[in-house]
Amino acid sequence: MTIKFAHLADAHLGYEQYRLPYRAEEFRKALEEAIRKAVGEKVDFILIAGDLFHRSNPSPQTIKEAMDILEIPKKEKIPVFAIEGNHDRTQKKISAYHLLESLGLVHLIGFSEERKENRYQTTEKVRGRLLVKGVFEKGGKSVEIYGTKYMSAAWFERNRLSDYFRPQGDAVLMLHQGIREMMEKLHLETQRDYFEISLSDLPRGFMYYAMGHIHRRWITSTESGIVAYPGSLQRWDFGDYELRYRWDGLKFRKVAGEEKGFFIVEDFKPRFVRLDVRPFYDIRIKGDEETVKKELRKLAPEISKEAFLRVSLEWERPFDVAFLHDVFSVRYLHIRTKFGRRKLSREKGTKAEEFFTPMELKIIRLLGEKDFDDYEEVIRLILEGEREEEAGGKEKKRKEEKKVREKPEEKRKEAPEDKKKEKPKKSEKRPEKKSDLMLWLSKR
Ligand SMILES: [Mn+2]
Missing domain, CATH: 3.30.110.80 (DNA double-strand break repair nuclease)
Structure with a gap:
């Protein structure tokens, strides 16, 4: 007997995309269609890998939509396991998911304030914290469902998933996080805020990693199991x-x-099911x-x-x-x-050095550095640059550089005139530069 489950994520109930209320209704419909299809497939259980709601404080209407839809599997005695995503988690103790849990519509997985022991949940204590995991048993077989709500990059600096998640038997890990390799592969944003982990950060020993968070579909396999993102239910x-x-x-x-949709997973192998x-x-x-x-x-x-x-x-x-x-x-x-x-640079063999003064180049490099916060240094460079300019010795050189930077060919002829116009009068020079700059930079 094989275990069969549905894995979906990022339903974003209540999302009025482009401020169109009917889009929220379409997001609702997509979730209903997914759940009905899962139930129609007679799955053993359903995983919702975060962002069921678009916001952490969904409206009463949105909560009711979730209740009505989750009533469908409940009637068929199909348990739903869920984690909170970055959109709908809350720093408070109780989120909308807890409400659904009280109604028996979902079973929350992850760190918890209290122990939960029932047919579908059990609690272990790991590193001083209570960790609720899902359990599903059928015909002598059992699957454990581990997971946690969305965790920030800061959390991952202090914690490793493998410190908390150590499966014994057949197990699934449900997470709502970005994985670096996926972002690179799909050419999505590769800034650090968009992923918190790499494939190598995934703890070993799981048969299936039920992911959410990135709204595109992606499947890859690792030494231990398959890592799968179903993507958002509607186009994002x-x-x-x-x-x-x-x-x-x-x-x-x-x-x-x-196409958009979700996975039906049999024998820990995902099969895509499309939604309209x-x-x-x-x-x-x-x-x-x-x-x-x-x-x-x-x-x-x-x-x-x-x-x-x-x-x-x-x-x-x-x-x-x-x-x-x-x-x-x-x-x-x-x-x-x-x-x-504009075809500047390469084709004509122009280098950054010809566009920017050395001072500007230094600043650009500084600002581009990871974790940049040395505004004082930038101000020092600017002031230094201006002093040099005023000193006049380098003035001529700088003006030439400026001319190149303002390139447009036709203007070149007019350059002498431009120079006259643009030359700042001494009195116009920014007087209280330092404080102004501080203000401007701090707003960056
Ligand atoms: Mn999402």
């Missing part, structure tokens, strides 16, 4: 597209995104007004009226984009414009 943003149309200069190239969700399309085009208008009109019939659409325009010269509303009759249209990247 335009990076989470169903289809992207990328202009290659002559025509659009279609890039398929991924709102389509998101992402169009990127570059060119002059005529080309853009012509090509987008040609493309328009392909775009579903029900879609959420983002059009990113890259142009040399701005033009009125109001026509897009006539071309695309979609549910939601997001227009984004930007100027084509």
Whole structure:
């Protein structure tokens, strides 16, 4: 007899995406569809790996939506195990999950203030803390469900998961965290705030790592077991597209995104189950007004009226984009414009040194350093730079550098005039520089 369970995450109940109340209803529907499908598959239990709610203080309506949906598995005697995510955990003792737990709709997993001993939960004491784990038994087989709510990067600096989670038999670990390798692989944000752990931080000995937090689907296997993110139930943003149309200069190239859904896990192997969700399309085009208008009109019939659409325009010269509303009759249209990247640097062999003064370069490097907080040093550099400038000896050199930086070719001829205009009068020079700078820097 095999154990079969559903693993979902990031339902974000109550999320009025783009301030559209009907999106909250669509997020609700997605969760209901997922739960109904799981129940239809006759799973033994359901895992919700965090961010069931969009906020830690969901509205009464949102709480009721969760209650109504979780009533479905309860009626079928299918237990639901859950952890809190970063969106819906609370620093207070009681979160919305505790409310659901009191109603017997979920069983919370993780560190706890009190012992829980019942058919589906048991408590152990690890390093002086109470740790509640889920237990599921069927036909002589049993699975332990370990896990914790979302923990901050600061927690991971002082703690290791392997200090707390040491499975004996068949076990699953449920976490709501970002994993570095996933972020890199999917080219998502790789700033430190977006992941707290690496694959190597996962404690060994679990058959399956039921992950939440990152809204994209990802499966990888480690020495001990499979690590799986089902992704959010609904599309999260335009990076989470169903289809992207990328202009290659002559025509659009279609890039398929991924479907949204959750996992049915049998024998600790995940199988993806898709959900019917709102389509998101992402169009990127570059060119002059005529080309853009012509090509987008040609493309328009392909775009579903029900879609959420983002059009990113890259142009040399701005033009009125109001026509897009006539071309695309979609549910939601997001227009984004930007100027084509000026081809400075590499092609012409220009180096950073030619754009910035040595002082500016030093500052840029400093500010870019990890854990930067030495504002005094930056102020010292700026003041030093200005003193040098005033000293005049280097003034000529600096002006030349400045000229290069302001590049645009046509302006070069006018440079002498510009110089006159821009030359700051001595009296205009920022007088109380130090305090102003402190203020500005501290607001960074
Ligand atoms: Mn989330």
